[in-house]
Amino acid sequence: xxxxxxxxxxxxxxxxxxxxxxxxxxxxxxxxxxxxxxxxxxxxxxxxxxxxxxxxxxxxxxxxxxxxxxxxxxxxxxxxxxxxxxxxxxxxxxxxxxxxxxxxxxxxxxxxxxxxxxxxxxxxxxxxxxxxxx
Amino acid sequence: xxxxxxxxxxxxxxxxxxxxxxxxxxxxxxxxxxxxxxxxxxxxxxxxxxxxxxxxxxxxxxxxxxxxxxxxxxxxxxxxxxxxxxxxxxxxxxxxxxxxxxxxxxxxxxxxxxxxxxxxxxxxxxxxxxxxxxxxxxxxxxxxxxxxxxxxxxxxxxxxxxxxxxxxxxxxxxxxxxxxxxxxxxxxxxxxxxxxxxxxxxxxxx
Numbered sequence: 366x367x368x369x370x371x372x373x374x375x376x377x378x379x380x381x382x383x384x385x386x387x388x389x390x391x392x393x394x395x396x397x398x399x400x401x402x403x404x405x406x407x408x409x410x411x412x413x414x415x416x417x418x419x420x421x422x423x424x425x426x427x428x429x430x431x432x433x434x435x436x437x438x439x440x441x442x443x444x445x446x447x448x449x450x451x452x453x454x455x456x457x458x459x460x461x462x463x464x465x466x467x468x469x470x471x472x473x474x475x476x477x478x479x480x481x482x483x484x485x486x487x488x489x490x491x492x493x494x495x496x497x498x499x
Numbered sequence: 500x501x502x503x504x505x506x507x508x509x510x511x512x513x514x515x516x517x518x519x520x521x522x523x524x525x526x527x528x529x530x531x532x533x534x535x536x537x538x539x540x541x542x543x544x545x546x547x548x549x550x551x552x553x554x555x556x557x558x559x560x561x562x563x564x565x566x567x568x569x570x571x572x573x574x575x576x577x578x579x580x581x582x583x584x585x586x587x588x589x590x591x592x593x594x595x596x597x598x599x600x601x602x603x604x605x606x607x608x609x610x611x612x613x614x615x616x617x618x619x620x621x622x623x624x625x626x627x628x629x630x631x632x633x634x635x636x637x638x639x640x641x642x643x644x645x646x647x648x649x650x651x652x653x654x655x656x657x658x659x660x661x662x663x664x665x666x667x668x669x670x671x672x673x674x675x676x677x678x679x680x681x682x683x684x685x686x687x688x689x690x691x692x693x694x695x696x697x698x699x700x701x702x703x704x705x
Contacts, residue, residue, distance in 0.1 A: 386694045389578075389582075390687055390691030390694070391551060391552065391571075391575065391687070391691075392583060393514060393687040393691075394518070394548040394551070394683045394687050395548045395549075395579055395583050396586070397514050397683065398521055398522050398544055398683065399587050400518070400587065400590070401515075401521070402522045402526075402540075403587055403590065403593075405523070405526065407522065407536055407540075408593050408596065409595075410522060410536050410539070410540040410544060411584070412584070412593065412597075413537040413544065413545060413600075414544040414548065415583060416541055416603050416607055417540060417541030417542060417545020417546055418545040418548055418575070418576075418579050419575075419576045419579055419580070419607055420545070420606075420607060420610060420635070420638055421546045421549045421553075421635070422552060422571075422575050423572060423631070424610060424634050425546075425549070425553060425631075425632070425635050426549065426552050426556045426568055426571060427556075427568050427569060427614070427628070427631055428630075428631030428634075429556065429560075429568075429628070430557055430559070430560035430567070431565060431568070431624070431627060431628025432629060432632065433565065435622060435625055436560075436569060436623040437565075437622050438618050438621055439621075440621070442569050442570075442618060443618045446570070446573040446577070447573060447615050447618065449577055450576050450577050451615070453576075453580040453581055454576075454607060458607070458608055461600060462595075462600070462601050463595060467594065467595060468594075468595030468600070469593065469594050469595060470584070470588040470593040470595065471588065471592045472589055474588060475584070475585045475588025475592075476585065476588075476589055477585075478584055479586055479589060480585075481581050482577060482580075482585060483581075485581065
């Protein structure tokens with residue numbers, strides 16, 4: 366997503382295309398397989414997919430890249446991206462574990478997760494447009 | 500333009516079809532092997548669909564741009580929970596049957612905390628990176644060990660259909676899992692290429 370795009374190399378419209386189309390594009394395999402699992406009533410596959418994918422991204426994707434070349438992590442990665450990731454991860458855990466009886470992620474909780482995602486993406490687009498304009 | 504439109508239509512059809520085959524193959528494989536669908540969901544679907552992120556990040560690191568991995572990995576995590584889990588739960592509330600999830604979720608939280616601890620000094624050194632990979636191996640080992648203890652996750656298995664309910668054999672299940680994954684990733688790329696081209700015909704920058 367945003368972290369890797371070189372702002373100076375693209376115009377604003379390119380960046381917004383990059384952030385929206387390409388970001389959604391890289392999530393398409395997860396999205397399509399999750400909706401397919403939902404249609405087959407394989408609910409455990411949906412959550413398993415998200416948990417497994419996130420473990421793999423945090424440990425495997427970052428780990429392998431870091432072994433190839435040490436990563437210089439700017440302040441924003443920790444103060445912005447990691448914080449949003451941690452909030453969403455914690456929210457998912459609280460929603461899914463189900464403190465009384467079996468867990469269930471309901472529509473309101475799903476809407477809240479989606480709201481955080483849209484706000485984060487909107488903020489990214491906003492800051493990049495600001496930086497490019499200024 | 501015609502080619503790009505054709506790429507979008509073909510990509511979309513192929514995406515939906517291959518996702519279906521991929522998930523069906525993975526679920527059938529899980530039942531034939533007698534492991535919980537959660538384990539297959541985590542290891543095969545979860546890791547498999549993250550293969551593009553891994554390839555892109557490793558290639559970028561090799562070209563001297565390892566920072567892409569953080570944006571890619573964390574951005575993908577945010578999209579997985581916010582966009583995918585959020586949208587799916589909005590379409591239909593998601594029942595959580597599995598006891599294993601009660602153990603995997605705190606584990607994911609712990610891993611997220613460890614990643615912040617490694618980032619505190621402003622860099623992911625080679626030693627940090629090796630630690631992350633060792634943790635990944637431990638997480639995989641732990642998941643498989645738990646699944647092999649068997650019977651432990653009776654709640655998750657309870658609503659699973661018996662293998663006889665599936666029309667696919669184990670071999671067909673494994674083949675469709677692999678073919679489905681490759682087509683799933685390829686069709687996503689096709690769709691993105693078409694969409695970027697339609698949005699901006701002059702440039703192929705992305």
